[in-house]
Amino acid sequence: MALNVPNVKFYNGNEIPIFGLGTWKSQPGEVTKAVKDAIDIGYRHIDCAHVYANEKEVGEAIKAKIAEGVVKREDLFITSKLWNTYHKPELVEPMIKKTLEDLGLDYLDLYLIHWPFAYKDGSDNFPKTPEGLPLLDDSVDYLDTWKAMEAVFAKKLTKNIGVSNFNSEQIDRLLKNSTIKPVTNQIECHPYLNQKKLSDYCKEKGIVITAYSPLGSPDRPWAKPDDPKLMDDKKLQELAKKYKKSVAQVLIRYQIDRGHVVIPKSVTKTRIAENSEVFDFKLTADDIAYIDSFDCNGRICPMFGTEVSKHYPFNIPF
Template sequence: MSAKVPSVKTNTGCSIPIFGLGTWKSKPGEVTQAVKDAIDIGYRHIDCAHVYGNEKEVGEGIKAKIDEGVVKREDLFITSKLWNTFHAPELVEAALKTTLSNLGLEHLDLYLVHWPFALKEGGELFPVDESGKTAYSDVDYVDTWKAMEEVCKKGLTKLIGVSNFNKPQIERLLESATIIPATNQIECHPYLAQLKLSEFCKTKGITITAYSPLGSPDRPWAKPDDPLLLEDEKIKKIAEKYKKTPAQVVLKYQVQRGHITIPKSVTKSRIQENFQIWDFELTPEDIELINSFDCNGRICPYVDAVTHKDHPFANAEF
């Protein structure tokens, strides 16, 4: 089954499976089984992060399937991310080694800077000051990137990339980078199509990884009257045309744009459903129509750090 999944070639020549399992918000008690189910179904790309608090359990699922002989380590593509409190260059390698230890791996396939802004080091993952506001650090993401390049050169990760970076931040990074980011992982779905940022990254040889491609209906801060992407009548109409579900349509929308796509689920039937997108193609007209649903509907704005000088969504055009 996994042979059906195409790969996206990065600027280094390495390839990334275009479809993977996201693990954000997956509870530790559920994620091990989700990873095992996903690998059985044919997923070969697992997207993780230290801040998700479930990497040990993800690692248990990976180990189980390797031990069973279902896959070898080299068949899998494992991504994780450097959290904001470890941006200081001297903390980067230790943070990566903690992730490797938790996952039970000797190397990652891809390590990302999770956000461009740094938070106060040495304590909580979400540090606050005396007034209860998010506590910032002034570490420059360019210096963080230099440390990312070093862990890549040491072979602790095959590829490095960024996440949630805007156009000016990528431009600034590229001025001094010796390794071009393999990907920019960004929120991307029909209500936030990211047409300009996607096109810009392509011109720089940087792939796009789309997180929350289903609109993240289970995000903790969702309000009762927030629009639900998968309930959108226009998307339902396209789904009916292809005898597919709305989820399958919005996932195919990303894949056809060449975006690496990482839907999250812990439900086996949903993990299976999300994967069944290889037997139909959206027309260029469908893609254009779905693009038109873009309303800058960002659902992961990280408002608690909006005053940080490096917050990516505060001032940038895209």
């Protein structure tokens, strides 16, 4: 079965399915089944990262579905990300090779710098100071990391390179000091943080936005009981009734109708299927503007403790 998922064209002519499966917080034991289910349902775009600690399990699912003849490698679009402890230029190639080995692939379709700031390198993905704060390494500049990203692209280890969680000034600086422009900026995006200015800025530069946490990431480990829950928003529930869709489907469609690639995460087969049933309706321009008005700078992934880094991305409006 194939979903009729439109592609978005990058400035370099390559294409990415506008819709895919996110795998952040998917437990190793659950993620293999989730990816297999997603591929069976018709998903062709899987978003991964080394730091999610489940790439081997994602790889098992991909391998199984290729072996079954459900898909060929070239039917799939696989993204991964360079973690903060591997920003030193000499660590980038060994790291993408580790990801490829874990996923059981010869190449990635897209490789991203996960965050613009670096952590102290070493075997711990989350090195800490004695006070328990992230152990940052501001001696590493993302411009140097990017040059190493260009090098792994030149070696055909990935078909595209991009960034994640970069602000407009960081992208601007990157564009002025690089040979290859990033194809995408993957950012947190949902009605409480609609990212309109950053989205417009990236569009102007020919960079595609990929929206993560489009459903407000209700299962994030640091959520507090009294945090507003996007999926419980009464205004969104009313809108969902109007379209005879679920709130999740409206939230996913909201990104698609804005031209954003969107990667909702789920490990439940029924939800993985439901999340994909968004290509038989469109939101009106008025409803998109209405949803835009819910913005309250409600960032849910601020990366606590990294605010002191000179490369922290959220100290400016966008």
